Amino acid sequence: VAAAPGGLGEAANDVRQEPKVHLLEAMREAADRDMIARQYVTCFGDVFGVGLAALKAALARGEGGMWPTVFAYM
Structure with a gap:
């Protein structure tokens, strides 16, 4: 099993790729599994x-x- 630094796995909007969507859209996609993303989506x-x-x-x-x-x- 390969290490996933910082707990990063793979996602539709992966941090290792060039952005394809705006930041808020990426945060919406990740909000169910990432507390920081959820803060963006819920206006903190x-x-x-x-x-x-x-x-x-x-x-x-x-x-x-x-x-x-x-x-x-x-």
């Missing part, structure tokens, strides 16, 4: 919805230092 819904809400909640509780970021990440 997880980042601005879930993550930002967790960050704001941690700050509102008085968390300091690295902890607001940790809570947003988790």
Whole structure:
């Protein structure tokens, strides 16, 4: 079995080929198997919805230092 660096397999819009579609179209094609692609398709819904809400909640509780970021990440 050959290694797939970074977990890359083969796809219709493969990163090893010249682009045949616009970036957003490629992201739509990959959204069901790639979290970064899903963020493009959902206007970064997880980042601005879930993550930002967790960050704001941690700050509102008085968390300091690295902890607001940790809570947003988790």
